[in-house]
Amino acid sequence: MNGFEQRGSLVWLAVLILFVLHFVLHIGLSYGREAPDLLTLGLLIAVRETSLGRASALGLVTGLLEDAMSLLAFGTNSIAMTVLAIGGSITRNLFVGDSRLFFPAYIFAGKWTRDVVHWLAMGPEVRHPFMEQAVGQGIVGALYLAGIAVALSIILGRWGEG
Amino acid sequence: MSPYGNGPNSGEQIRDLTLTGFVLLLAFGTMHLPQSTQERLSTVLQSGLRPFISMQELVSEAGARRVRVEEIQAELDVLSAAMSRHQAVEDENRTLRRLLDLQEPVDYTYLPATVNRPGTPGSESTFLVDVGTREGVQAGAPVLSPTGLVGVIREARASNALGIDWTHPDFRSSAMLADGSIYGMVESRRGDFREDDRLVLNGIPYHEEVTLGQVVLTSGLGGVFPRGIAIGTVLAIAEEEGTWRKAYVLDPIAAPAAATHVLVFVGESGDSVNLGNSSRERW
Numbered sequence: 001m002n003g004f005e006q007r008g009s010l011v012w013l014a015v016l017i018l019f020v021l022h023f024v025l026h027i028g029l030s031y032g033r034e035a036p037d038l039l040t041l042g043l044l045i046a047v048r049e050t051s052l053g054r055a056s057a058l059g060l061v062t063g064l065l066e067d068a069m070s071l072l073a074f075g076t077n078s079i080a081m082t083v084l085a086i087g088g089s090i091t092r093n094l095f096v097g098d099s100r101l102f103f104p105a106y107i108f109a110g111k112w113t114r115d116v117v118h119w120l121a122m123g124p125e126v127r128h129p130f131m132e133q134a135v136g137q138g139i140v141g142a143l144y145l146a147g148i149a150v151a152l153s154i155i156l157g158r159w160g161e162g
Numbered sequence: 163m164s165p166y167g168n169g170p171n172s173g174e175q176i177r178d179l180t181l182t183g184f185v186l187l188l189a190f191g192t193m194h195l196p197q198s199t200q201e202r203l204s205t206v207l208q209s210g211l212r213p214f215i216s217m218q219e220l221v222s223e224a225g226a227r228r229v230r231v232e233e234i235q236a237e238l239d240v241l242s243a244a245m246s247r248h249q250a251v252e253d254e255n256r257t258l259r260r261l262l263d264l265q266e267p268v269d270y271t272y273l274p275a276t277v278n279r280p281g282t283p284g285s286e287s288t289f290l291v292d293v294g295t296r297e298g299v300q301a302g303a304p305v306l307s308p309t310g311l312v313g314v315i316r317e318a319r320a321s322n323a324l325g326i327d328w329t330h331p332d333f334r335s336s337a338m339l340a341d342g343s344i345y346g347m348v349e350s351r352r353g354d355f356r357e358d359d360r361l362v363l364n365g366i367p368y369h370e371e372v373t374l375g376q377v378v379l380t381s382g383l384g385g386v387f388p389r390g391i392a393i394g395t396v397l398a399i400a401e402e403e404g405t406w407r408k409a410y411v412l413d414p415i416a417a418p419a420a421a422t423h424v425l426v427f428v429g430e431s432g433d434s435v436n437l438g439n440s441s442r443e444r445w
Contacts, residue, residue, distance in 0.1 A: 026281040028217035053181030068207030070284030074200040075193030082189035
């Protein structure tokens with residue numbers, strides 16, 4: 001296995017761990033916003049490793065899994081995650097992402113986009129005001145996830161060097 | 163890793179775009195599926211998340227077992243005192259019913275259950291209980307905490323059931339003041355922030371005087387909730403419409419987020435004031 005393939009395997013393993021950890025935290029341990037949205041982080045990482053079609057399918061599957069526990073607005077997570085996966089996959093062709101700032105900025109923008117799309121997809125009778133849900137909670141959640149992403153990239157970088 | 167940038171007009175790119183379009187259509191389609199199909203799909207998807215749901219049940223049970231023995235003893239003492247008075251009241255009630263030639267009240271049965279709350283986006287105001295149709299739980303069954311009404315079961319499955327608490331926008335309950343003098347409808351109102359979510363007692367005739375601090379109970383009308391479950395206390399006037407209707411903000415008695423151990427009704431809730439077979443109220 002060459003270095004390129006090894007990196008790919010490492011990334012997919014990290015994505016799988018993030019997905020499992022997300023459901024452990026949010027369903028197994030019932031954490032809400034206090035736990036980071038690792039499903040979105042994993043998806044944002046995964047979609048840069050695969051083609052547009054596969055990325056969108058992965059987005060739909062992850063969105064449906066989130067929707068499994070949602071009675072308020074079934075389908076909104078599916079839409080948000082699919083749109084996010086498509087958007088993330090398109091950035092592959094626009095940004096190579098060598099800059100140190102790119103990764104946290106990409107995660108921040110991705111998470112915030114996900115929250116805004118989710119807010120838009122929800123019906124007005126279910127969602128909270130835009131300033132609270134999409135701006136306030138959205139930006140805080142995006143910053144939180146970007147911080148987690150930076151920590152993860154440092155850990156993975158050291159592991160890769162080791 | 164796939165290469166960056168596909169060649170223009172390549173077959174792979176067309177296949178990719180077609181798949182993406184199809185997936186996007188599916189994603190938007192899920193929102194417009196009939197509710198029954200959404201619930202079936204949700205049940206199938208939840209079976210995939212079963213290990214995490216089981217983990218949550220274990221964690222909740224462990225949390226419930228940590229409750230201090232002293233607290234349970236104190237609750238038992240209060241309950242024993244209440245029960246000693248209850249026997250006398252029940253006897254008096256039976257005698258009065260016989261004198262007035264009223265039917266015997268409906269006997270309720272309930273199941274203890276553990277509440278599990280997912281933390282995924284969109285699952286706010288919903289919860290899972292670890293009892294289902296195998297134990298006799300049906301959709302529409304009221305869910306109570308030791309303090310009062312928490313919510314109602316929305317969807318019952320073999321081994322568990324999905325419910326909505328009173329913060330859900332669809333929550334409704336017919337209600338009355340504790341003395342039975344005024345009847346209305348309790349509904350959930352979204353606040354600017356989640357912490358501002360309120361219960362509102364609506365449909366009160368303008369001329370009726372409601373004193374702040376009065377306890378509001380389920381009225382039993384409509385046949386969903388049994389009569390007499392505590393909902394909240396009257397906090398303030400929420401709105402007035404002309405000179406014919408008033409609504410009051412309630413201070414809810416049960417905090418859904420704090421409820422870990424609940425009771426799920428499995429009997430016929432019925433209408434304990436015997437006003438006939440009114441249609442099921444919408445929740």
